[in-house]
Amino acid sequence: MSKVRVRFAPSPTGYLHIGGLRTALYNYLYAKKHGGEAILRIEDTDRTRYVEGAIENLIESLEWAGISHDEGVCVENGEVTQRGEFGPYIQSQRLDIYQKYVDELIEKGHAYYCFCSKERLDNLREEQRIKGKVPKYDGLCRGIPLEEAKKRIEAGEDYVVRLKLPKDKDIIFNDLVRGKVRINSDEMDDQVLMKSDGFPTYHLAVVVDDHLMGITHVVRGEEWLPSTPKHVYLYECFGWDAPTFVHLPTVLNKDRKKLSKRQGDVSVEDFRKRGYLPEGIVNYLALVGWSPEDGNEILTMDELKEKFDFDRVGKSGGIFDTDKLNWVNSHYIKSYDLDKLAKLSIPFVVKSGLMTEEEINSNFDWFKILIDTVREAIDKLEDIPEHIKFIFGDIKITEEDAKSELAQEHVPTLLDSFIKIVKAHDEIDMEIAKGLMKEVQKDSGVKGKKLYMPVRAAISGNVHGPEMQNIIYLIGKDKLIERAEKIKAEIC
Numbered sequence: 001m002s003k004v005r006v007r008f009a010p011s012p013t014g015y016l017h018i019g020g021l022r023t024a025l026y027n028y029l030y031a032k033k034h035g036g037e038a039i040l041r042i043e044d045t046d047r048t049r050y051v052e053g054a055i056e057n058l059i060e061s062l063e064w065a066g067i068s069h070d071e072g073v074c075v076e077n078g079e080v081t082q083r084g085e086f087g088p089y090i091q092s093q094r095l096d097i098y099q100k101y102v103d104e105l106i107e108k109g110h111a112y113y114c115f116c117s118k119e120r121l122d123n124l125r126e127e128q129r130i131k132g133k134v135p136k137y138d139g140l141c142r143g144i145p146l147e148e149a150k151k152r153i154e155a156g157e158d159y160v161v162r163l164k165l166p167k168d169k170d171i172i173f174n175d176l177v178r179g180k181v182r183i184n185s186d187e188m189d190d191q192v193l194m195k196s197d198g199f200p201t202y203h204l205a206v207v208v209d210d211h212l213m214g215i216t217h218v219v220r221g222e223e224w225l226p227s228t229p230k231h232v233y234l235y236e237c238f239g240w241d242a243p244t245f246v247h248l249p250t251v252l253n254k255d256r257k258k259l260s261k262r263q264g265d266v267s268v269e270d271f272r273k274r275g276y277l278p279e280g281i282v283n284y285l286a287l288v289g290w291s292p293e294d295g296n297e298i299l300t301m302d303e304l305k306e307k308f309d310f311d312r313v314g315k316s317g318g319i320f321d322t323d324k325l326n327w328v329n330s331h332y333i334k335s336y337d338l339d340k341l342a343k344l345s346i347p348f349v350v351k352s353g354l355m356t357e358e359e360i361n362s363n364f365d366w367f368k369i370l371i372d373t374v375r376e377a378i379d380k381l382e383d384i385p386e387h388i389k390f391i392f393g394d395i396k397i398t399e400e401d402a403k404s405e406l407a408q409e410h411v412p413t414l415l416d417s418f419i420k421i422v423k424a425h426d427e428i429d430m431e432i433a434k435g436l437m438k439e440v441q442k443d444s445g446v447k448g449k450k451l452y453m454p455v456r457a458a459i460s461g462n463v464h465g466p467e468m469q470n471i472i473y474l475i476g477k478d479k480l481i482e483r484a485e486k487i488k489a490e491i492c
């Protein structure tokens with residue numbers, strides 16, 4: 001078998017959809033598993049949808065996720081550039097190539113010039129709609145002799161080039177996920193291949209490029225499945241071998257509708273901004289439509305490269321389940337390198353207003369313990385402020401459980417003892433924090449729940465929370481005393 005070559009071929013329309021990232025991921029995993037190459041091609045033939053800066057944004061999102069391409073479009077020193085011997089990899093830079101191949105199709109009689117006006121086509125479509133027919137070009141220009149068509153073009157008439165589909169021909173191809181697909185050409189349209197602005201349509205460009213770039217596997221979303229018979233026929237017209245096709249199930253929301261911007265986050269950027277880790281997103285996305293054979297769902301990129309294959313990709317849509325994403329992501333948050341996790345957390349804490357960047361940087365060791373203390377409780381980094389805010393500023397005892405802990409008879413003397421012990425230390429470092437409750441126990445004679453719960457409630461406002469020694473250390477001497485004295489004054 002020849003070396004596997006796959007491509008991810010997004011259109012630069014603004015941002016990378018999370019479903020697009022999954023397509024890129026499956027391409028990448030398959031290529032790496034088979035020692036092949038992954039190519040990044042930009043399909044920008046629809047100029048009306050082009051968005052400035054979209055290519056940079058796409059590449060940044062891919063790189064963030066850890067998906068690299070061996071060949072194609074890339075960003076170097078902030079500039080979009082290209083690498084590889086099959087370029088250019090941006091379709092708008094390949095117009096002369098498409099022109100050559102469209103001319104070949106016309107000469108061979110597989111395509112024809114069409115001069116129908118937009119108005120005629122609109123009317124035709126409307127008539128067909130009223131009659132309940134599927135809209136389809138009626139073939140009016142199919143019979144125009146080539147010489148006559150060329151003269152009309154020379155005279156300045158506007159035209160497009162259409163594929164001349166044969167009548168009643170079965171087009172058959174095999175898809176690694178969908179199996180055998182068969183469609184009759186009578187159900188298909190004479191697809192426009194070249195538009196009046198001299199740009200090819202997606203259908204022509206994708207076939208020419210996949211062939212010239214030596215693509216062995218076309219892996220893309222199932223929304224392209226209806227287009228594939230046209231592509232297969234084009235391969236036949238050119239006399240080329242078609243690649244293997246793999247159409248991936250659409251990423252759906254819980255209502256089984258396509259995941260769309262209207263219902264919330266869909267771009268990779270959105271998920272990144274909410275503090276999902278690239279490892280969490282990649283691991284989770286791999287599971288949307290594919291399942292590992294052994295059922296172990298926590299998989300790093302390297303493990304995915306080893307285990308992934310198309311034979312376990314399902315036909316039906318993959319449901320995007322935020323709860324499961326959170327579960328997978330929280331797994332990575334728990335085991336992440338602390339220094340890295342703390343650095344990634346900085347913008348989330350700064351945004352919440354709890355600390356400034358300068359404060360964090362000058363107390364970075366303290367900040368690391370802060371993040372380490374709450375990482376067990378969060379799914380994503382945007383959850384951090386909610387879990388750390390009790391460390392800062394004033395606390396209010398609102399919880400009934402906390403109130404009843406503090407209402408116990410022994411609490412005032414317990415708090416006195418706590419305040420005395422804290423005051424006896426110049427500073428509460430981690431070592432002292434670890435032994436502090438033992439000291440209070442010795443001094444007050446109170447132990448177990450009766451010792452821990454009221455103190456916890458008094459200093460954190462809550463009866464549940466992270467490890468006591470950590471919160472004692474994080475709150476620090478002055479605030480511990482201040483809080484305990486305030487509560488004591490309130491309950492006495």
Ligand code: GLU
Pocket residue numbers: 008009010011043206219220221224
């Ligand atoms: N340019 C298409 C897109 O934006 C890619 C289709 C394909 O992979 O063939 O999704």
